[in-house]
Amino acid sequence: MLQTSDLLRVSFRQVIRQHKRYLGVLLSIALGTAGFIVILTMGEEVKSNLNKDLDLLGGATIIKAFFEQGSTSESQMARPEWFHDVTVDAVDQIPGVNGTTLLTLAAGQTTQDDREVNIPMFGVDENFWTVMGIKATQGELFGAEAQEKRHRVVVLGELAAEKIFGRTDVVGERVMINSALYHIVGTLDPGNQIDRAKWAYVPLNTLRARMFNLLPRRLYIRCNTWDDVPLVAAALPQVIKQHQNANTLTVEVAWEPLKHIKRIVWWVEMFVYFSIVATLGLGGFGIWNGMMTAVKSRTREIGLKKAMGAEDWDIMIQFLSESTCLSLTAGILGVGLGYAGVLAAAHILHSSPPLDQFYVYGAASIAFALFIGIGAGFYPSLSAARMDVVAAIRYE
Incomplete structure (x- = not known):
């Protein structure tokens, strides 16, 4: 052998x-x-x-949490609930969470060539761009420094820039919105979400400093993968309740796109x-x-x-x-x-x-x-x- x-x-x-x-x-x-x-x-x-690539996935890995206005007269008279910093930190620690972002909405108005233009304003933090998968088409997107120091900067959607100036190459110019002068630092690519191109985005702290009654009542959570979405959605209400009142909390998940x-x-x-x-x-x-x-x-x-x-x-x-x-x-x-x-x-x-x-x-x-x-x-x-x-x- x-x-x-x-x-x-x-x-x-x-x-x-x-x-x-x-x-x-x-x-x-x-x-x-x-x-x-x-x-x-x-x-x-x-x-x-x-x-x-949230545009490809249709935002299926994004969970939206927000506080609704109460339906009864008593709840409508009560102080509206909003997301506290300690709550957001706790949500960030949930297994499967990739990032979170706070935002709030306000009406914006500007005057251009003797005409009034209404532009919705979003107050967003520095995480908004990565959580929502947004990129700049021109200029840049503001970050943590602008948020912390309350800089008067704005990122315009391309349709918003077209509506105000009649063109999109507006980086470096200034625009007066709600009697405050903002420096335009960039324009954004809306991707498949055309509505994003109609808005003006300013640092959340900057907007809240000018409008004291404006509270961040919306929290967007991006999960690591689509497999994490059901687990995070199930854990989210309990985590929020541990840190603040969550009686009017609503959690939205794009279940159908996720299944597809x-x-x-x-x-x-x-x-x-x-x-x-x-x-x-x-x-x-x-x-x-x-x-x-x-x-x-x-x-x-x-x-x-x-x-x-x-x-x-x-x-x-x-x-x-x-x-x-x-x-x-x-x-x-x-x-x-x-x-x-x-x-x-x-x-x-x-x-x-x-x-x-x-x-x-x-x-x-x-x-x-x-x-x-x-x-x-x-x-x-x-x-x-x-x-x-x-x-x-x-x-x-």
């Missing part, structure tokens, strides 16, 4: 000799393995980046996984077919080895070793391609590749490739081991 090292050396040499026959099998298993590694390794990262998105993603995932399984299955069938051909073409060799004293077990182990080496070679090639795919995906997503997960899935892929090799090569190896010596030697 050959030693293990000699057996592996002979098996790998046989795979190299027959590389043209096994090329399709190698590529099939390698590509299937690479796809398996990339999808599982980068799956969460891809999902996280998809959730950042999850349904689409589920089908896409099923299609991808089915494709990978089919590719690996074809690779396993290729190994089986290739080993059956190898057994048939080496029938006389098998007969001669048996005549020289080789046991059935020796013959079986040799062919099984060849199929395992073939699948192992394909698995190693697939891990290499998978590593390149992970690096490429991380570069496209502007993130760091999760190498810890890659190592885990890479090892699992090697183990699975070995399983395919052993499973696909077992019957051909058994057929070779059971050959009759005389019939095998006489085979032409």
